[in-house]
Amino acid sequence: MKIGIFYGSTTGITESVAYRLADLMHIDHEHLHDVARSEPSEVGDYDLLLLGSSTWGNGDLQDDWYDFLTGIEVLDLHDKHIALFGCGDQSMCDTFCNAVGTLYRRLQKTGARFCGAFEAGDYTFEHSTARVDGHLVGLLIDEVNEPEKTEHRLNYWVKLLQKELKGARAEATL
Known part of the structure; x- marks a missing residue:
């Protein structure tokens, strides 16, 4: 399964998380794409897309995502898997990592x-559009308030993805 990581990062935190994920998943760095310098058509090269954005302002996407997302949300991605990750600040308790929820909603079609999907139990926020039916639609990282939890969350999420994708590959061969 060919994996591409696409991220938008303003301060470098989401970029750092993207590189850490690449290293944990043994993905060559040539498959890391800053959406500010990438074309939406590049997602076609991959079976699994790891998409990451930080959240800004009132729960907004990182600025570089807007044009890129407009370009990929019109594509037919039926043959793709998408896993979402995002960075935010839980002290923004009513918009924590809303960018992840925005990516999820806009890419449904x-x-x-x-x-x-990630368990929401280990976080302290009131509301996030990244929470759907009691679960988080992806991995949420808070390097501001809980940097000590990041490594565990990354490792757990990578194992979760590997397990899910192994099941999906087995299902596809039936």
Whole structure:
């Protein structure tokens, strides 16, 4: 399964998380794409898309995502898996990592299969559009308030993705 990581990062935190994920998943750095310098058509090269954005202002996407997202949300991604990750600050308790929720909602119509839902129990926020039916639609990272939890969350999420994708590959061969 060919994996591409696409991220938008203003301060470098989301970029750092993207590189850490690449290293944990043994993905060559040539498959890391800053959406500010990438074309939406590049997602076609991959089976699994790891998409990451930080959240800004009142729960907004990182600025570089807007044009890129407009370009990929019109694609037919039925043959793709998407796993989402994002960075935010839980002290913004009513918009924590809303960018992840925005990516999830806007990419629903592409037909991609989402994976990597994460348990919400270890976080302290009131509301996030990244929480759907009691689960987080992806990995949420808070390097501001809980940097000591990041490594564990990354490792756990990578194992979760590997397990889910192994099951999806086995299902596809039936």
